[in-house]
Amino acid sequence: MHDFLTKEECFELLNKYGSPLYVYDEETLRQRCKEMTGLLPNKHLFVDYSVKANTNIRLLEMIKEEGLHVDAMSLGELASNKKAGFKSDEIIYVCNNITESEMREVLKEGVLLSVDSLSQLETYGKLNPGGDIIIRFNPGVGAGHHDKVITGGKKTKFGVQKEFIDDVKKVLKKYNLNLVGINQHIGSLFLDYNSYVEGVKNILEIATHFKGLKIIDLGGGFGVPYHGEDRLDLDKLSIELDKVLTEFLDKYDNKDVIFYIEPGRYIVCECGVLLGTVTSIKDNYDTKYLGCDIGFNVLMRPILYDSYHEIEILQRKPNNRKETYTVVGNICESGDILGKDRLLKKANVDDVVIVYNAGAYGYSMASNYNLRSRPAEVLITKDHKDILIRKRDTIESMMNYE
Numbered sequence: 578m579h580d581f582l583t584k585e586e587c588f589e590l591l592n593k594y595g596s597p598l599y600v601y602d603e604e605t606l607r608q609r610c611k612e613m614t615g616l617l618p619n620k621h622l623f624v625d626y627s628v629k630a631n632t633n634i635r636l637l638e639m640i641k642e643e644g645l646h647v648d649a650m651s652l653g654e655l656a657s658n659k660k661a662g663f664k665s666d667e668i669i670y671v672c673n674n675i676t677e678s679e680m681r682e683v684l685k686e687g688v689l690l691s692v693d694s695l696s697q698l699e700t701y702g703k704l705n706p707g708g709d710i711i712i713r714f715n716p717g718v719g720a721g722h723h724d725k726v727i728t729g730g731k732k733t734k735f736g737v738q739k740e741f742i743d744d745v746k747k748v749l750k751k752y753n754l755n756l757v758g759i760n761q762h763i764g765s766l767f768l769d770y771n772s773y774v775e776g777v778k779n780i781l782e783i784a785t786h787f788k789g790l791k792i793i794d795l796g797g798g799f800g801v802p803y804h805g806e807d808r809l810d811l812d813k814l815s816i817e818l819d820k821v822l823t824e825f826l827d828k829y830d831n832k833d834v835i836f837y838i839e840p841g842r843y844i845v846c847e848c849g850v851l852l853g854t855v856t857s858i859k860d861n862y863d864t865k866y867l868g869c870d871i872g873f874n875v876l877m878r879p880i881l882y883d884s885y886h887e888i889e890i891l892q893r894k895p896n897n898r899k900e901t902y903t904v905v906g907n908i909c910e911s912g913d914i915l916g917k918d919r920l921l922k923k924a925n926v927d928d929v930v931i932v933y934n935a936g937a938y939g940y941s942m943a944s945n946y947n948l949r950s951r952p953a954e955v956l957i958t959k960d961h962k963d964i965l966i967r968k969r970d971t972i973e974s975m976m977n978y979e
């Protein structure tokens with residue numbers, strides 16, 4: 578999936594749009610959407626793309642064309658979803674710790690909310706007695722590639738503990754609320770299908786405590802191989818998941834319940850690469866540094882999660898030599914490291930750095946730290962044309978609110 582751009586095309590794109598630059602491939606994006614919508618052919622399944630992974634509106638439009646729904650976690654994401662053409666009933670607002678006024682705005686849009694505490698359920702009940710609601714549960718187990726992305730289990734802020742099911746029922750009754758669904762999301766980036774299936778069993782157990790649910794949202798977290806691991810086995814996941822869901826449906830009172838999955842990363846990660854420019858090579862005591870213009874304001878995952886991204890050097894003047902570099906950016910912090918001790922092609926100033934699997938949690942986490950611009954984003958269409966889908970920040974745009 579890394580081959581949608583030739584080396585020459587990378588040089589041309591940087592000439593045309595500037596550096597650094599996010600580039601996305603339409604074909605890969607659509608392929609990943611189809612894999613998710615086709616995951617459970619024998620079950621009533623909706624795929625809710627979790628837009629925090631990448632909120633570019635042009636990408637959202639294509640995701641909509643592929644038949645996915647979306648979730649939103651802020652009014653900004655909700656607005657992006659609307660702009661991309663999603664209707665209110667194709668959006669779920671999966672939020673935590675929001676203000677009453679934010680809740681009111683979401684209700685005005687006619688979008689279904691998922692709340693994740695008894696206290697937020699009370700706030701909702703007071704605002705919208707008799708209304709529809711989804712509740713996020715936390716079955717007490719979590720999974721993920723880093724503590725910061727484990728979103729279920731006893732050590733996270735998310736969801737309602739299953740021991741509080743009776744209290745949930747009391748609040749529902751007090752405000753005459755209609756519980757239309759329950760959800761969970763236990764963490765991000767699993768590559769072993771068993772951990773997901775185990776998590777699903779937990780939410781299904783919780784579902785048996787509520788009659789007539791219309792939606793059971795099984796969560797996201799579907800991983801992609803950043804470091805040459807085996808791909809997630811979707812065929813096996815499909816078979817095992819189908820089995821568990823069939824068993825559940827046999828006993829559940831509403832046979833028309835719709836299952837949701839909520840992939841973020843899986844949809845957008847592999848369609849994106851990040852291009853940058855080599856700006857210096859230097860020896861500092863025992864380390865050879867390759868300096869480039871991709872600071873952690875552009876790609877935050879390495880400094881935030883110690884994440885690994887595959888990096889390659891595209892040489893302007895090809896040779897076969899290799900060198901071990903620590904690849905660093907242009908931010909004035911020592912943690913600004915894109916990759917440590919990487920054996921790469923020997924680089925010269927002006928060569929190009931390409932970072933793979935940059936489509937998820939790349940641009941959406943980018944910032945103006947050090948008052949640097951967030952990069953531009955370009956789409957490579959099916960017929961292999963490049964189009965600008967988001968401009969680079971300008972100095973002016975960054976000063977706008979002062």
Ligand SMILES: *Cc1c(COP(=O)(O)O)cnc(C)c1O
Nearest residue numbers: 627762765797798839840841842
């Ligand atoms: C972030 C998030 C997702 C998506 O997670 P991925 O690991 O990107 O698939 C799904 N559901 C919720 C509630 C989330 O917060």
